[in-house]
Amino acid sequence: MNLQNPREIYGRTLVELGTENPNIVVLEGDLGKSTMTCYFEQAFPNRFFEMGIAEANMTSFAGGLSLTGKIPFTNSFAVFAAGRAYDQIRQGVCLPKLNVKVVGSSAGLSDFGDGSTHQTVEDLALMRAIPNMTVLVPCDGTETRKMTRAIAAYHGPVYMRLTRNDMPALFPENEEFVIGKPYLMREGTDVVAFACGQMVSKALEAADLAAERGISVRVVNVSSLKPVDESALKAFARGMRGIVTAEEHSIMGGLSCVINYVFRGSGLRTECVAIMDRFGQSAASYNDLLEEYGLTPRHICAAIERAASQ
Amino acid sequence: MNHPAQTRDIAQLRRIARKIRLDIVQMVGPGQKGHFGGSCSSADFVTALYFSKMRHDPKNPAWEDRDRFLLSKGHSALVQYAALAEWGYFPMEELKRLKTLGAMLQGHPDKLTTPGVEANTGSLGQGLSLACGMAAGLRIDGRGSKVYCVLGDGELAEGQIWEAAMAAAHYKLENVVAILDRNGLMTNGLTDVRYSPSPVDKKWAAFGWHVQEINGHDMREILDALDRADTVRGQPKIIIARTVKASGIPFAEGRAEFHNGIMTVEQYEEACRVLASEEAVS
Numbered sequence: 001m002n003l004q005n006p007r008e009i010y011g012r013t014l015v016e017l018g019t020e021n022p023n024i025v026v027l028e029g030d031l032g033k034s035t036m037t038c039y040f041e042q043a044f045p046n047r048f049f050e051m052g053i054a055e056a057n058m059t060s061f062a063g064g065l066s067l068t069g070k071i072p073f074t075n076s077f078a079v080f081a082a083g084r085a086y087d088q089i090r091q092g093v094c095l096p097k098l099n100v101k102v103v104g105s106s107a108g109l110s111d112f113g114d115g116s117t118h119q120t121v122e123d124l125a126l127m128r129a130i131p132n133m134t135v136l137v138p139c140d141g142t143e144t145r146k147m148t149r150a151i152a153a154y155h156g157p158v159y160m161r162l163t164r165n166d167m168p169a170l171f172p173e174n175e176e177f178v179i180g181k182p183y184l185m186r187e188g189t190d191v192v193a194f195a196c197g198q199m200v201s202k203a204l205e206a207a208d209l210a211a212e213r214g215i216s217v218r219v220v221n222v223s224s225l226k227p228v229d230e231s232a233l234k235a236f237a238r239g240m241r242g243i244v245t246a247e248e249h250s251i252m253g254g255l256s257c258v259i260n261y262v263f264r265g266s267g268l269r270t271e272c273v274a275i276m277d278r279f280g281q282s283a284a285s286y287n288d289l290l291e292e293y294g295l296t297p298r299h300i301c302a303a304i305e306r307a308a309s310q
Numbered sequence: 311m312n313h314p315a316q317t318r319d320i321a322q323l324r325r326i327a328r329k330i331r332l333d334i335v336q337m338v339g340p341g342q343k344g345h346f347g348g349s350c351s352s353a354d355f356v357t358a359l360y361f362s363k364m365r366h367d368p369k370n371p372a373w374e375d376r377d378r379f380l381l382s383k384g385h386s387a388l389v390q391y392a393a394l395a396e397w398g399y400f401p402m403e404e405l406k407r408l409k410t411l412g413a414m415l416q417g418h419p420d421k422l423t424t425p426g427v428e429a430n431t432g433s434l435g436q437g438l439s440l441a442c443g444m445a446a447g448l449r450i451d452g453r454g455s456k457v458y459c460v461l462g463d464g465e466l467a468e469g470q471i472w473e474a475a476m477a478a479a480h481y482k483l484e485n486v487v488a489i490l491d492r493n494g495l496m497t498n499g500l501t502d503v504r505y506s507p508s509p510v511d512k513k514w515a516a517f518g519w520h521v522q523e524i525n526g527h528d529m530r531e532i533l534d535a536l537d538r539a540d541t542v543r544g545q546p547k548i549i550i551a552r553t554v555k556a557s558g559i560p561f562a563e564g565r566a567e568f569h570n571g572i573m574t575v576e577q578y579e580e581a582c583r584v585l586a587s588e589e590a591v592s
Contacts, residue, residue, distance in 0.1 A: 047450065049446065061443035064441060064446070095422075096429060
């Protein structure tokens with residue numbers, strides 16, 4: 001399987017964008033060798049701002065830069081980018097619809113060693129709840145590159161959630177990324193699985209397991225949590241016996257809430273694979289955490305079987 | 311007075327400042343809550359900025375080479391609304407619709423609704439960071455514009471102020487001029503008693519800022535300090551303006567309860583009478 005590191009690809013894409021557009025500026029909260037903004041710093045030192053470990057100031061400062069026509073990308077771990085700077089994002093950036101891109105790195109449980117303080121289970125809920133915000137989660141490196149380019153071209157506030165660890169290459173090279181659009185990743189006829197981020201690859205593996213049990217699963221990558229194309233999501237569920245959602249995020253306020261809202265009253269059984277209202281914790285490996293929190297292909301397959309049983 | 315010219319005439323600026331205060335009082339009206347205390351303490355230096363110092367154009371609020379004005383203490387929006395209205399950024403009639411449903415003039419400055427407002431402030435502590443970001447962007451573009459940012463002294467309790475102070479000094483943002491409205495009062499009493507920011511001058515100096523301290527109601531001192539700030543290179547500047555809350559409204563001066571206070575009909579009429587008179591109040 002061809003593995004890609006989304007952080008690495010994000011960092012390289014920022015340099016591409018910086019080469020093409022002199023208005024691209026990058027702000028960093030002292031994690032540049034982890035978020036991989038270090039490449040942009042080397043290429044464009046005058047458009048790179050080390051903001052120290054001060055995410056609140058970084059976010060508002062980015063708002064100020066955007067008010068002079070710059071396109072700022074703020075960078076930190078997702079738990080700080082979205083959580084520590086929540087009020088700055090809400091008040092200073094989203095209220096006036098400023099053109100600031102907040103990039104939350106090492107999201108979900110992906111920073112497995114650092115534990116609960118550095119893992120975020122609620123960033124998508126926080127960001128989705130803010131009016132004017134766009135919320136995106138790429139499923140691999142290819143989509144990360146396309147998404148990064150798309151948000152630079154879009155005028156308005158965006159939150160993009162990146163994972164720390166390698167991901168299998170899934171997103172077609174020849175497919176355009178469009179904000180709001182869900183992407184069909186695998187065709188199937190019995191159950192539709194809506195997934196985002198790292199869980200898209202897990203859902204695809206789960207679809208293989210389900211196929212062995214005689215259940216045909218359609219897998220859809222919902223990389224845009226906000227806005228969502230409701231009619232496209234409904235079309236993907238047409239004729240299905242049930243729905244599964246899969247996300248590396250709390251059951252509160254993330255993909256499961258998007259899907260449950262869209263399919264309210266539809267009568268389709270919906271099973272959700274998510275973090276059940278718990279904080280993360282340290283572990284020796286990412287996979288240990290995915291197992292502990294019920295986020296493996298096996299868990300998704302069990303949800304598929306339940307959804308298909310209607 | 312609808313379209314006053316920029317001036318260095320002290321007497322004229324004092325007259326404008328008095329009209330600004332009258333606008334503030336009339337915007338709030340009797341029997342209504344309004345942040346007129348902190349709006350009036352800022353009235354003189356806000357007048358000096360809008361009517362003497364800053365380059366701006368009410369016919370072209372987005373003029374790229376304008377100087378920027380940010381009210382980090384966004385609850386004092388009334389003073390900025392009065393200055394913008396006097397300049398003709400929007401009709402004076404808008405002042406009467408303040409804080410009503412669908413109004414241009416919100417309780418705190420809103421860039422999306424109000425011409426001349428540069429950013430959304432009101433969640434305290436964020437305006438200086440926004441100002442610094444603007445200053446950095448203007449510097450990248452090689453523009454000579456300055457960014458003026460008004461801070462409250464109660465606001466200095468917000469940690470983000472000091473994050474911004476560090477950033478401005480680190481990046482040598484000499485195009486940032488902060489003005490601290492040191493009226494000495496927070497919502498429920500004296501700042502130095504309830505939650506002291508003192509010594510304010512030493513703190514800013516220690517953070518690498520050029521510091522001046524003035525009487526914030528002396529128009530000559532205000533103009534001189536703004537001019538002196540222009541001569542300082544390589545560091546951000548702050549002017550600590552010693553002021554009196556609700557300055558110009560005799561019954562409310564220096565009283566914390568008028569931070570977001572209510573005037574009786576009698577008090578309202580007295581305030582209007584004093585501010586409409588030709589006697590100098592500053």
